[in-house]
C-alpha cells in the first residue's frame with residue numbers, strides 16, 4: 333500500500349515519542365520546537381494525545397532534571413490552548429550500565445507519566461566501541477559478537493528492572509540479538525517501537541519481532557514540530573514486514 337493510501341485508510345491515535353528544546357547541549361538545541369509547538373502540531377493532525385519525551389540525563393542532549401517542573405507548567409499552558417488533546421510528560425531514557433540499567437533512577441520514575449527507553453551513544457554503554465562497530469563495515473566479527481551480547485544483556489536487564497512503556501528504535505546504533513530482545517519485550521509487556529526515522533528496526537528486524545507475542549507502537553520521534561504525528565512511512569514498513577495493523581496500539585482504521 334502506498335503512503336497516500338495508508339493515510340486515507342488509517343489514522344494515528346497518539347504520538348508518544350517527541351522531542352523539544354529541552355533536548356539540548358549548551359546553546360545547541362537538539363529538539364527544535366517548544367512544548368506548545370509540538371502540541372499545536374499534534375492538535376492540527378487530530379491526535380488524541382501527545383507525549384513530550386526528551387532525552388535522558390546521561391545523553392549529551394539530555395534533559396535537565398531541574399527543569400521538569402517548568403516542563404509540567406508548559407504542558408499545563410498547552411493543555412489550556414488545546415483542551416481536546418491529552419499531553420503527557422515522558423522521557424526517552426538511556427539504556428546504560430547503572431544498577432537499574434537506565435539513566436533514570438527508580439525514584440525519578442514518579443516525576444514522569446511514563447518512561448520510554450532506548451540505546452544511544454552516551455557514557456556507560458560501550459559508546460565508542462558500538463559507534464565504531466556499527467559504522468565501520470570491517471570491524472572484526474568476534475568483537476561485534478561480544479558487543480551484541482553485551483548490548484542485548486543491557487537491554488534485557490533494563491526491561492526487566494523497570495516499568496518501561498516503549499523500547500525505542502531497537503537495534504538502531506548498536507548490534508543486538510533481536511530474538512532475545514523480542515522475548516524480553518514479550519515477557520515485560522513492553523511496546524516495540526516502529527520508527528522510520530531510524531535504520532532499525534528495519535523490515536527484517538520486524539519480521540523477527542512479529543514472531544513474538546508483542547504489541548507495536550508507531551512514533552514520529554519528531555525533533556521538529558512539523559514531524560509530530562508522522563506515521564505513514566512507519567506503517568508502510570510494518571506492512572512490508574507483514575505485521576497486522578491491529579497489533580499496532582496507536583493505529584486505527586478511519
Ligand SMILES: [Zn+2]
Pocket residue numbers: 424450451452500501
Ligand atoms: Zn532515540
Ligand SMILES: [Zn+2]
Pocket residue numbers: 349351424500553
Ligand atoms: Zn527520540
